[in-house]
Amino acid sequence: MAMEDMIPACADIDKAGYWSVECWGGATFDACIRFLNEDPWERLRIFRKLMPNSRLQMLLRAQNLLGYRHYEDGVVDRFVDKAAENGMDVFRVFDALNDIRNLNRSINAVKKAGKHAQGTICYTISPLHTVAGYVEMAKELVDLGCDSLCLKDMAALLKPQPAYDIVKAIKQACGEHVRIHVHCHATTGVTMVSLMKAIEAGADCVDTAISSLSLGPGHNPTESLVEMLDGTGYTTALDKRCILNVKNHFAAIRPRYAEFLSNITGVETDIFESQIPGGMISNMESQLKQQGAANRIKEVLLEVPRVRQVAGYPPLVTPSSQIIGTQAVFNVMMGDYKVLTGEFADLMLGYYGATLGPRDPQVLELASNQAHKEAINCRPADMLKPEWDTLRSDASALPGCDGSDEDVLTFAMFPQVAPRFFATRKDGPKNLGKDPSTVAITSAGAPTPASVRDDGKGPVVAPINYNITFNGKSTKVTVSPA
């Protein structure tokens, strides 16, 4: 969503009484430079200015920062410093494999910057994942000095009873004073109940989204959570009037983004069988479609849990979800482990960190042979050499790069996308929102009007310009509805 579509809601969000406002992270950063021609650092500064009373929060992929590889510690430190300097307050730090060694450096960096470090446990289901295991990880995160913990359920797999059991057990093991946040998606239709149970078990904060941007693969609705607690003895600090304003604002904006919305509008409980997050399924579908094999999605869905087992049961979250999903596609298309992606080989060889389960020794050998490297057991970032100076000189050579640390970090995160963004940045932000009537026409396969305006008497479809080649001659033609 374009920044300009969020600005009018900021004053109400700032006054609403949220514990924090999650407003920045990998996907928004990526969308800013890839699609919106918007500087993500400037976006953060605007949020900071418009929400002076709010804790701004981001999701940080620990040693991966906002990218898809491990960064050397110096880059991690610098990223955290710069995010803090530009206005970030709360860093929710997670590692896709729940490898505590990968969380260490970034959490320390957040502490050094004087900001709130929230250590994150990625929730997943496997024969090896237990309440006791999650409690162990919680203890380690507390020992690292985290200011709070987050139980992160990125795939909407957290059912009410485990939600209760895990939160209760962590509170018992780490102390009631340890702050626990619970983050659930709504996809499966059970997690509103999981939030209730987590609250009963002592969770201090739960994540929601304003109702007009909630549900489907998103989060549970804020207003419903407020109402749900009525009479239970639990309350939120939210101002209903403010959140109504926020709701109404985004209810008006949402239709402009119809073409970007998920197909999942109701609930999808198949996820409990496949344990594959919704976004991952659509990724795999588009990979298969590119190879003319869209009809093989069911085989891929069955293959994913097998690949996950081979890899030692990693949680499925960026980047492990993409790595496992792509390998599953490869296995179905080309035969089991006939070709390994470079990333999957790295995952097998420990270059993303440790997994809870052992990895399949045969596939591990294949990975080693293909990648021409040995498995490692150390913290992956220990293998990396300082890279800041190279990143700086590479970035600075790009047209439009302003030489700031922020620009170098943008390049470091997205080396493929940043060059084009630097070159076009001066053109200013693009808003990809569209008048809903236009979008509906497009999706129906009908001709798209060049522009549609509303003059108060209902939408007026503007004339459309076509180049028409007719008998070998090209001519410009203007078309309007009769």
Next chain:
Amino acid sequence: MAMEDMIPACADIDKAGYWSVECWGGATFDACIRFLNEDPWERLRIFRKLMPNSRLQMLLRAQNLLGYRHYEDGVVDRFVDKAAENGMDVFRVFDALNDIRNLNRSINAVKKAGKHAQGTICYTISPLHTVAGYVEMAKELVDLGCDSLCLKDMAALLKPQPAYDIVKAIKQACGEHVRIHVHCHATTGVTMVSLMKAIEAGADCVDTAISSLSLGPGHNPTESLVEMLDGTGYTTALDKRCILNVKNHFAAIRPRYAEFLSNITGVETDIFESQIPGGMISNMESQLKQQGAANRIKEVLLEVPRVRQVAGYPPLVTPSSQIIGTQAVFNVMMGDYKVLTGEFADLMLGYYGATLGPRDPQVLELASNQAHKEAINCRPADMLKPEWDTLRSDASALPGCDGSDEDVLTFAMFPQVAPRFFATRKDGPKNLGKDPSTVAITSAGAPTPASVRDDGKGPVVAPINYNITFNGKSTKVTVSPA
């Protein structure tokens, strides 16, 4: 939905393990004869045949049966007998005012027919409605001989804590053996949690809808409820494979009915303020639109609670929701109680039964003057004379009426609609489902193709006419997909 679109799912529904299948009632009966040219009694017989192992369930408006007025006891008895004879097992009987006297006759009729009588408590919120009051009503229903009780939350107002408190209190007062069903709509996004709390309090059965027809103003998704209970010690009797088949069937059918779907796709918590069910709001909106006053909906929403107070705080459910809603529209358009609808006058004068609260004496006097009748305190149906013979002779005179008791009852329920239905019945059922691509094009407001047909090879879009301006000259051009 046309019967033919439900038939393929019946075998799986029958095997799925549901306690009962609600498949008949006022709205489906009405839709059958008004829109689908389908005999609702024949529909019931088909369900009976296709689901031999299932309890078929209906919602019965007690003395109102499936209509909007009180029927004389003889008609009530006959309706229940005929419904039982044609295959109905479970009669969920409610009165819009929770007046136990209105429930008496129909519950007795169900018992006499040897069927399951479920006495219903309509849940609402007002300064006068208390847990103790609901418990009192529960006791009275048990004393009437009900086989089970239903707590019916038609507006999605039942929050988790009251759900727990009411079910718990009823079980304590009436005994754990008294079977309690909980019926919630999903509109406000809190009631999945309310179902969990009701189950914890001892509810024996909760209502859901298959996920592909769930949420919005409908019910919570069946599959999510099954998953929600995992590990809690509570289970359902459902077969996941069967319900997956049911889900997939209706997921494929649903898009054909896109034009009939509610605009509420997410959640709507404003209902907690206005306490107005979603369907009632859309009714009032269309009434206002007919009078060119669509912009006055907010005034009407504020007026509804005032009218409800004047009328003694009836629950808002058919027919009281329509009566209160229409009077609120009249008050806004013409001034407070300048004109009373006949139905509102009757409500004030006790012709629908007793309300929990006292009625406003001034408005009551207006009602009495306008309707030229006195307020009553007796059971409304006690005022009615036997009417079966008249109904029979009136119905039998209609072209196409087959003279059966079923036809007489159809006429009795819907005297305005039945004559046309009897006349056209021989033409057979109409299916109003449409190819989704047709609906999308039409609703987008784009140039509408003259016709779209499906010849079995996918939809065929008919030519579109454009005015084309070309080299300054305007010409009419016909365009069709190449």
